Amino acid sequence: MDFEPLGLATDLVILTVRDGRLQVLLIRRGIPPYQGRWALPGGFVRPDEDLETTARRELAEETGLSAERIHLEQVATYGAPDRDPRGRVVSVAYLALVPDLPAPVAGSDAASASWVDATDVLDDAGRLAFDHHRILTDGVERARAKLEYSPLATAFCPPEFTISELRGVYEAVWGLPLDPRNFHRKVTKTPDFVEPAGGTTTRDGGRPAQLFHRGAATTLHPPMTRG
Amino acid sequence: MDFEPLGLATDLVILTVRDGRLQVLLIRRGIPPYQGRWALPGGFVRPDEDLETTARRELAEETGLSAERIHLEQVATYGAPDRDPRGRVVSVAYLALVPDLPAPVAGSDAASASWVDATDVLDDAGRLAFDHHRILTDGVERARAKLEYSPLATAFCPPEFTISELRGVYEAVWGLPLDPRNFHRKVTKTPDFVEPAGGTTTRDGGRPAQLFHRGAATTLHPPMTRG
DNA sequence: CTCCTTGTTGTCATTATGACGATAAGGGGT
DNA sequence: ACCCCTTATCGTCATAATGACAACAAGGAG
Structure with missing residues (x-):
């Protein structure tokens, strides 16, 4: 060699x-x-x-x-x-x-x-x-x-996070706004994307938001859609 | 150094x-x-x-x-x-x-x-x-x-191919059967995935099949779904 | 001419999506 | 205590996409 x-x-x-x-x-x-x-x-x-x-x-x-x-x-x-x-x-x-x-x-x-x-x-x-x-x-x-197809956005979040915080990650990375209501529905209905952690927080202001942690999924079905 | x-x-x-x-x-x-x-x-x-x-x-x-x-x-x-x-x-x-x-x-x-x-x-x-x-x-x-998300299956095909030949690629790579009718609909309705080439062929037997060539798309919207 | 094989179009119920209305539940100010 | 502001969450509705499958089309083989 x-x-x-x-x-x-x-x-x-x-x-x-x-x-x-x-x-x-x-x-x-x-x-x-x-x-x-x-x-x-x-x-x-x-x-x-x-x-x-x-x-x-x-x-x-x-x-x-x-x-x-x-x-x-x-x-x-x-x-x-x-x-x-x-x-x-x-x-x-x-x-x-x-x-x-x-x-x-x-x-x-x-x-x-x-x-x-x-x-x-x-x-x-x-x-x-x-x-x-x-x-x-x-x-x-x-x-x-x-x-889009993995739960990796949670890697940007602390161990426990709210759906809105997760949405903020998507908006920042993709550079476009997402509808809070549809996003909430999509994330919570995608199997094993996130799991409820039990508590709530008001750290983002407004109505108290449920805390979640990352679920067991490695790929998202169906995927999140950009644009 | x-x-x-x-x-x-x-x-x-x-x-x-x-x-x-x-x-x-x-x-x-x-x-x-x-x-x-x-x-x-x-x-x-x-x-x-x-x-x-x-x-x-x-x-x-x-x-x-x-x-x-x-x-x-x-x-x-x-x-x-x-x-x-x-x-x-x-x-x-x-x-x-x-x-x-x-x-x-x-x-x-x-x-x-x-x-x-x-x-x-x-x-x-x-x-x-x-x-x-x-x-x-x-x-x-x-x-x-x-x-799933790119028109890359066409790379396995000759320059002109039939929808069934394209389906054969998907079935071979993914290792699972796909419904010919739904596959045909999906491929032909995905914008710029494939374009009609004009002719037909009977090289696969049965009814003559239209020939297509690869379209201009680099990503598929919506993507093909596995499983 | 008939059957066989594959191609192509359609139908229908179910599900996912995008656009938005409406309600819920804290915090802050007065 | 009360009002209001903010964000969270649930619901509605029309539209689009999907999966299952019927039916018809059009050559080739016998």
Whole structure:
């Protein structure tokens, strides 16, 4: 076996919903190449380290999130020969969906990590370093698609949430408003999407809302419909 | 930049529908490791070669298909440190969907490439070398899912096909029977899924069937439903 | 000419969807 | 205490999509 010189990295599309908007965690690069530009968090895979292990380690380092219960999935691999000016670097992109918890960018080792509105970044193809705009585009599209046929929207929510909070996730990720009454009917009638948790809350104002937690479903039948 | 010793490869899940069954192209390994075992076609990425270029090159080498109009998409990347006993090899898996054309395994350079029933291989987790059973499982599941919301089933068909032939693809990939009448209605009423090509054929026996070709849609609204 | 095979159109009951009206039940202000 | 504002939840109704299946169409084989 002879190996060509090659670097293997993972990059992370870390999404959350804050203030009703889809946001992505970006870092400002402190060193060349692309010094001073925004980029997705990422790093090189260590010898004998599994790809997902690398991704979880990066996630913990960048966000301070203990990472275990965070949803993390592989999106795609980017390997254009010229994608990194330092040499051949192939990057495996992962998508992480995190709830809007306190301690957002605390404990991060990247000097300047911050949450940025995803739509702003998506609208400006030149804002990110490397091919990160494409990676972000693919990651966000993956998230949007998965909300249709999986109960993954709950990954953006705390363990117990209201139907309206769940609707807020859909509206933020899809970028369009949904009818509260039809949404409520759809979610509660889709088998095993959500289960009543027992209590109620008034944290969103108005009439007290029932709390739910995620159900056992892995795919939604029938799926939620976008547009 | 210092690089750890690392090999980068692509493996291909090449699927077709023959005789009403979903089949996958496998090669019998002539050299260790896993000598004599079945494996997915694949090979190492050359320096300065793009990942998809590698996949298309392998596809052409193994199948003799000039490859240009063949549907090819990336599925996932597999990088467990011990997945290859020769050392650290990370593999990017691609899915190829090919029509049931003549010259099936002609011009192949792998000594013994052949079409194998996908269900047989999926049912026997120990038949394939490396982690190729997992790769195949993921590839087939990708194909099954994509038939739901994309017009990709047409990739298994010749340029002009009948609705029944298209139904045969769905039945083979999903492994379940579909009602010919409801299927016909669904396909013809889904906007831009298929367009009438003008002629008819009796190659499947019975009443002459209208020929169609693929429409302009990239996603199906509403999607086809499995089960 | 008749039967056999598959293609295509239709019918009908059930279910899902989208648009909205109406009511429920807290919290805040006076 | 009361009114009002906000959000939650339930219901109604027309329309669209689905699944089950009858019936008819149109070549090919014998």
